[in-house]
Amino acid sequence: MNAAVATSVFGVFMVVTVALGLLAMRGRRRGSGEGGGLAEWSVGGRSLGTVFIWVLMAGEGYTSFSYLGAAGWGYNYGAPVLYVVAYMSCGYALGYVVGPTLWAYARKHGLVGITDMVAHRFGRPWLGALVAVIATVFLLPYIQLQITGMGVVVSTISYGAISLNWAYFIAFAVTTGFVVVSGLRGSAWVSVLKDILVIATLGFLAIYVPIHYFDGYGPFLDRLVTEKSQWLTFPGHGDSGLGQAWFITTSFLNSLTVVIFPTTVAGYLGAKNADVLRRNAMWLPAYNVLLFVPMLLGMAALFVVPGLVGAESNLALFKLVVDSLPAWAVGVIGVAAALSSIVPMAVFMLVIGTMWGRSVLSLVPRLERRQKGAAQTVVVAAGVIALVLAEEADHRQTGEQPAGRRRQERAAAQQRQIDQRSRGPALHRDEPGGQGHRGEQQQPDGCAQPAVPAERQRGQQRRHRQAERRAARTARGRRDAAGRRTRSGPCRSGQPRPARAAPTAAAAGDRSRLSADGCAGPIVYNGWRAERTPARKAWLREPGRQAAKGKKGGADEW
Structure with missing residues (x-):
């Protein structure tokens, strides 16, 4: 029931997302030529x-990492995750200039992308293509990364009803559906929906989680300072x-990168005037x-769901809400996280299409006047x-994980077989003498004692x-009343030992004897002996036929 409700909420919002992205182009003129069409599609007509x-550039920075990676870093390390806030704020300050x-x-020069500006500035079209x-x-x-992040989110909030592969395809289909048609303007409209949901859901979680799990921020922060103080200072938890x-250099280098990132430049070029960008640089740090x-x-997940390791720690935020909130609320939170993947992914695909349509494929004479169509094709190919x-x-x-588990299981099975052959049938771990937990050996008195060292x-x-x-040699040396060797116990095959029959006169005259264990086995004839192995038959002599003299193994075989 929960899966159906959450999946339905997610499906409705995905339909709304595609419709909103497509409606963004309604009533917009296409431009006088192909160049004008490309400018309208790639930079929103600079309008x-x-x-x-603000919502578009905030959407580029607030990706699926914010829901998955930021929570995972907070869970694993603590304070070092603040580098994200530091470098983005410094980058916005540089963006003011x-x-x-x-x-x-x-x-001034009618350019639509960073590669276009490189080619124009240096007068080398091939340089723009290389970039x-x-x-x-x-x-x-x-x-x-955005497709993978959305897949993990959708699979989690649907309670496993939507597989990862289907979630990946939904991310690709939804994003491509409106980017190809609406371009940057469609991404901006979808960003409005995304930011409304992000602000609402995160504001709700910031209040709900501390009250629900800790009875308020006071007890939560007190436990955090008392029990997890290592997470509040550098270098954070563990030997990271x-x-x-690291914090200073990483923040500085990332701030220089983000200000000229291709997707950031696409946001610059879509503005109506320079004052819009200056106001945007002042307000973006608030986001x-x-x-x-x-x-x-x-x-907070450290206290609620301890023990998360590896990729599971990235789901720390969702593990707090999946089991404690109703399904429809989980669906809405999942939609906000999914749109945090769709918006930046749309801008990435748009930028790749613009770069190839304007700087690479335009070098082909047949495609020079079809730049927008070529760019839209590249968007689909990149997706x-x-x-x-x-x-x-x-x-x-x-x-790799099942393969590793299979190798471990095979090795364990082989080891069990070796131990069983050397010690006899293995005891159950609950039986006296059986192997207990964590290398402890159950003694007859029922007390767990340390296991015997391997060498001993x-x-x-x-x-x-x-x-x-x-004992086996002693048993083989025993003889019965008739002077025959005897052995007790079953045959090697595990079958009951057959009853002894009195030797015939012919057999007595030939001095032949049954095998020592009373089963079909080695028999001595006229001074030679045939070995009894599972792969060979016994060498028998038919009455009335003479065995070959002086020839080992030369008798007739049946």
Whole structure:
């Protein structure tokens, strides 16, 4: 029932997302030519105001990492995760100067992307194409990351009803559906819906989780300071190496990168004027306050769901809410997280399409006047490649884990067989003498005692086997009343030993004897002996036929 409700909520919002993205182009003129069409599609006709630029650029920065990675870093390390807030705020400050400069240059020369500006500034079209190829190589993993993040979120909030592969395809289909048609303007409209949901859901969680699990912020912060103080200072929990030097250098380098990132430049070029970018640079740091919520909830998960390791720690936020909130609320939170993947993914795909349509494929004479169509085709191709990369990564990860488990199980089974052959039938762990938990051995009195050391255990096994061999030799040396050798117990095959029959006169005259264990086995004929093995038959002599003299193994075989 919960899965059906959450999945229905998610499906309704995805339909609304596609419809909103498609309606963004309603009533917009296409432009006089192909160049005008590309400018309208790639940079929104340079007509976006302060609100649209603010939600668009905030959407680029607030990705699925905010719901998954920020909470996971808060869970694993603590204070070092604040580098995200530091570098983004510093980058916005630099954008106050860089953004208007790039916007003015691009508007003056009719440019629509960072590769377009590189080619125009240096007068080398091939240089713009080279930058486009290199940027594409490094942007495709970002798209793959957003597809993977949305897949994990959707599979979690649907209570496993939607598989990862289907979630990956939904992310690709929804994003491609409105980006190809509406371009940057469609991404801006979807960003409005995304930011409304993000602000509402994170504001609710910031109040709900501390009250529900800790009876308020006071007890929560008191426990955090008392029990998890290592998470509140650098370098955080564990030997992560994320100290103050790392924090300063990482924040500085990332702030320089984010200000000229291809997707950030696309947001600059979509503004109506330079003042919009300056106001945007002043207001964007306020959006970063929301980043503190998943970081704090990640540390709250330390007390609620302890023991998360590896990739599971990225789901710390959702593990707090999936079991404690109604299904419809879980669905809404999942939609907010999914849109946090869709919006940046849409801008990434749009930028790749614009770079190739304007700087690479335009070098082909037949495609020079079809730049918009070529760019839209590249958008679809980039989405398909990222989708394949995400599915391949998932298959490798899910394939390696069962393979590793199978190897461990085979090794354990082989070890059990060796132990069973050397010690006899293994005892159940609950039986006296059986192997208990954590290397402890159950003694006859029922008390758990430390296991015998391996070297001493091997010595005991060796002496046990020697005693068995001595007993077997003693048993083979016994004779019955008729002077025949006898052995007690079953045959080697495990079957009951057959009754002894009196030897015939012919057999007595030939001095032949049955095998020592009374089963079909080695028989002595006229001084030679045939070995009895599972792969060979016994060498028998038919009455009335003479065995070959002086020839080992030369008798007739039946």
